[in-house]
Amino acid sequence: MSLLSLPNELLYSILAELDVDVISLLETHQNLYQISFQCLKNRDLDLSPYCTVGNLFRVQLLLEAGANTDSPSYSSGSPLFHAAVNGHEEVVELLLQHGAQIDYNVNSTLYPLQAAAKEGYFTIVKLILDYGVDLCAMDHYGFTALDETIAHKGKYSYYERGPWKRLKLYLHRNPGTPFSYYETLKLLLESLVYVEISDETFPHTALHTALASYPHLQHDTVGLLLRHLSNPNVRNHEGKTPLHLLDPNKPGYDPRCTEVAKLLLDHGADIGAQDLNGATPLHIAASSDTKGDTITALYLAYEANVNAVDFEGNIPLHLAVSKEGSTANLTIIKLLLESGAYVNATTDEGNTPLHLAVDNHAANDVFELLFQYGGDWNRSNGEPSVDTPSKKMAGFTGDALLPR
Incomplete structure (x- = not known):
């Protein structure tokens, strides 16, 4: 049976799966490609699946065919978000070069900067920072990129060193992209003019985030924040200072929190x-x-x-x-x-x-x-x-x- 004799609905389904392969084939036949280019340009070509897996070649083809750099995926998140959160630096750079919006939040997902920061992909964070991103942008929980980095740094350290070491899914990172939460923190703090960013509806600061996220593993984080002039007496929505959050009644409390408390006290808490x-x-x-x-x-x-x-x-x-x-x-x-x-x-x-x-x-x-x-x-x-x-x-x- 000839492929062209199939019902249109079935042909469309096949094309939806093979669009990049079809484009590659058309490129080898110049006349066919020129005729079909306008049709391809008018289609809603979804970049996100290829951004997720880091297929630079296919993303490049779709962009040349007129794909929208900011078209959301069928689930959630922009192409730039999917490339950033999965650690595909070359794809991120390509999207940014084609004008992808860096402050684009789709369906309450994280912003691309937050997505890269929460995974500790500091080279991608630097790349996005170079394009002039808003460091104060918050997700629907009131978290900035700095908060995301700190919260996930504590969680990652706990899973890596603690009894949950077998949770490889959480520990997995793109092996081709360097990651370091500490380097990510340094980058973000060096770019911030004012460290004490807080959500008015749910007041908290980066120090509060650190002490709410496995604080016994955040000694270096707290030290870094204090060196960048974080206020050790800043209060959250419950009037609690960072010291108040070192609560031995909380599940998972560790006696090493005493070292963090001493650090805060030595800095004027x-x-x-x-x-x-x-x-x-x-x-x-x-x-x-x-x-x-x-x-x-x-x-x-x-x-x-x-x-x-x-x-x-x-x-x-x-x-x-x-x-x-x-x-x-x-x-x-x-x-x-x-x-x-x-x-x-x-x-x-x-x-x-x-x-x-x-x-x-x-x-x-x-x-x-x-x-x-x-x-x-x-x-x-x-x-x-x-x-x-x-x-x-x-x-x-x-x-x-x-x-x-």
Whole structure:
């Protein structure tokens, strides 16, 4: 059967798959190519599949046939986006030379610069920067290219070094294109006039991004940002400074965060800064269970106010003894008491640390520490009938625990 005898619909389907091959064939027959050129020019030729795989020859052919450098793919993303995110530097350069828009965001995908930055393709980032891209452009999450680089740097480092080392898909990079998140960061920071770029609807800065993305693996990132005059006391939408984000209660917290905290403190971070709830970094560290003792010790060594009060009247000691059952960190409680925490401080509801220890069924070791430092077993919180720690304990056990 002759190919031309096939139904038009089937011919169109075949051509949709073989358009570049057809163009290559036509180029060998000058008259046919000239006749068909205008028809080819009017077609919506999708560059994205060839930009994704880095087929420079086919992209070149389609561009010569009049393909639109900015035509979005059938899924999402411009041709430049697909070339950048997959690390095809020569294709990126070709598209830019043909006038591809560098600030073109299709269907809420990343901008091409963000796409290259999140993969650490610093040579592509430099190429796009040379064309005068807007470094402050944000995606729909309020992230800039700098944010994308930092967030994915932490994630990549975690997968590379941690228990998820077998996730080759995330770790895969185009072997023909050099990549380095640190070099990408340096390029972006050297091109930025003002480091503290933030989204008005979701305020955060590059430092916040670093400390929310595997902070124990971001020591070099934080150091680089601070050297580029990032403010160590800048606040996010919750009023939290970078120190507040080093939270031992978060999943995946690592004691190496203490080194990052020290770096921030040595660059002027305010140890007494309060967030929108009145919590200081010491409040957050003291409220942890098994992982917060080293960072608590660091804050106390930097003269954090051990009796700072949050907006509910809690000092750090209140939070340290409020862990359920045996999860309270005795090391932290002892550190606070040795540093002068007021053992009978009262919250806005009148509760002392002993009240809260009883409420949370603390281990006997907690009570012994509080008694040792003068905890008042009979301090009233003003509640009717069960106003003292002793009466609360009797209500739970039928008998009051007396201090030794």
